[in-house]
Amino acid sequence: MIVLKLIYTITGVFLFTFLESLFSSLLGINVAFILFLFLYKKVDWRVLFSLMFIVCLIADVTSHYMLGTNFLTAMLALIFFSVLSIFFSTEAGILSWIVRMFAFFVYYSLLFVLPSFFLNRTFAPITVDVLKISLFRSIISLVIIILCEIVAGRFRKEGDKSNIKLG
């Protein structure tokens, strides 16, 4: 069973790397963070953070960033999301989607700034165009996460709507 899980994980990481590169070049969105925010509070923290860490390291190498850049950016956006979740509901309702969209917006905006800082010690300027692109990517990411929620809704256990049935 452990071997089977390991095979699934390795295959999943390869598939994820492929999808990450594909969507990154196609729409400029980061599938890793979308999935991370989707699974946040739905699966075991240790599994989620460990997988996220590995996927982010791979994304750093394939994007030629400093190792840890993607992960650190995702964590900063997650802090923002967690802070907002204190004041607003992130479980259901339109407000939860707006909060998520803001989290995406912060993530994509930071992704413009931080890699440049870690590589060159200079912050990339945040222009209106950068904010527009970040907003566009945030909206697309939100649409994807909504679709994921709809699909995942079919796999949820009866009586435990906050957890996903994985196998």
Next chain:
Amino acid sequence: MRKTKSAFDNAYAYISVSILAGIIFILLDSIGLATSLRNGISYVFEPVSYDGTKIGTNVKEYLQNFVEMSEFMENYSKLKTDVYEKDINNAYYLLLKEENESLKKQLNLSDISKKYVECKVLGGNDSEYIKINAGSDDGVKQDNVVSIGNVYIGQVIKSDKAGSLVKLPLSKGSNFEVIVTERGVENAAISSSPAVLSKAVAIGTGNGIKVENISADANVKEGDVVVINDEKVGSYLILGYLVGLSDNPASTSKTGYVNPLINYDDLITVFVEI
């Protein structure tokens, strides 16, 4: 033990540890201690990432074509207009070039003591006549000789205020006294006394120029130059090359045809001697 576990169950603790891990990795990578890890990940995952990026880029380019369709259409119509403009400019420059060459010929080969009017050919009623855009206002009169350099084009038969009709040498009823000389005169101005091989008469037949009455014992051959030497024209002007020379020993004279130096259908700039 339980306390430790509960602490790690906390999301904020995970986030804090993760941020710390991220910073540590950035520091390790910046001082080059994570190079082996980078190389390992790169070796395993770069090909997969490359394929994903390639497919993504191709799909993006494909979709972008649809997005930029209106821009393409706009560029296409702009390019079409540019091409038309270039064609117009090109035609204009070709005309200028042709005019320049005609003027050069006229200056080098014509009798510069005479006065000429430069004019354009507007087309003809048929192959025997051409219309020119110079008329009596420009000083063009009936019987004026039309030429380019030292090549005979025709004679004005009707002159109006702003245009004239020119009779080409191949038209029916045209006849000139001509001389047949050896080749070599086409590359330079005709000498004052060309070596006359024979005198003859050139007659327009409607679709060509026939040369008759060439002396039977004259040493003329195909390719010799037929030069007009007629009082109606008033000067030596080349008509063309002698071709189709008859070879009948019983005949008292030879006949032939003139291959004109200029294609009368392609004329643009001509000069009228006034």
